[in-house]
Amino acid sequence: MSSGDSSYGDIHRYEPARESTAAAIAIVLLTVIEVVLVSLFVYGLMSAWASTEFGNMFAGALLAMIFIDLAFILLLYRKEFLPDVMIVKKRRRKWEDLYVREDEKDGVTIDTGSAMETLKRTVYPYYKK
Numbered sequence: 800m801s802s803g804d805s806s807y808g809d810i811h812r813y814e815p816a817r818e819s820t821a822a823a824i825a826i827v828l829l830t831v832i833e834v835v836l837v838s839l840f841v842y843g844l845m846s847a848w849a850s851t852e853f854g855n856m857f858a859g860a861l862l863a864m865i866f867i868d869l870a871f872i873l874l875l876y877r878k879e880f881l882p883d884v885m886i887v888k889k890r891r892r893k894w895e896d897l898y899v900r901e902d903e904k905d906g907v908t909i910d911t912g913s914a915m916e917t918l919k920r921t922v923y924p925y926y927k928k
Contacts, residue, residue, distance in 0.1 A: 814883040822879035829872045836865045 840861045848854030 809887050811887045812883070812885040816880050816882045819879055822875050826872055826875050829868055829875070833865065833868045833872065836861060836868060840865060 840858065843849075843854065843858045843861065848858050
């Protein structure tokens with residue numbers, strides 16, 4: 800759905816989320832797996848698995864699986880439960896706010912007073928005053 804109004808800050812496009820039941824069930828199952836992995840990791844820290852060679856690798860693998868599982872939970876949530884919204888914004892050049900003052904937005908007349916100043920402006924056009 801698109802609107803014809805294009806003033807700044809207005810919503811240009813709004814598509815509601817799908818909110819599928821399968822995604823909700825998958826998020827719940829992944830959350831249960833996340834809780835199991837976190838509890839196993841905390842148990843490993845309490846029983847000093849990191850003091851052995853293979854226990855340290857196992858704890859690292861558990862930590863990696865925790866973050867991968869969390870990434871899948873966030874990916875599913877963003878894809879299925881957040882709406883797609885496009886807001887109209889004013890496009891600006893990167894240097895516009897840094898180097899152009901409000902009174903000089905239409906251009907500046909070239910001053911022939913100093914040859915060195917003219918050379919600086921020629922070599923570096925966005926020279927700060």
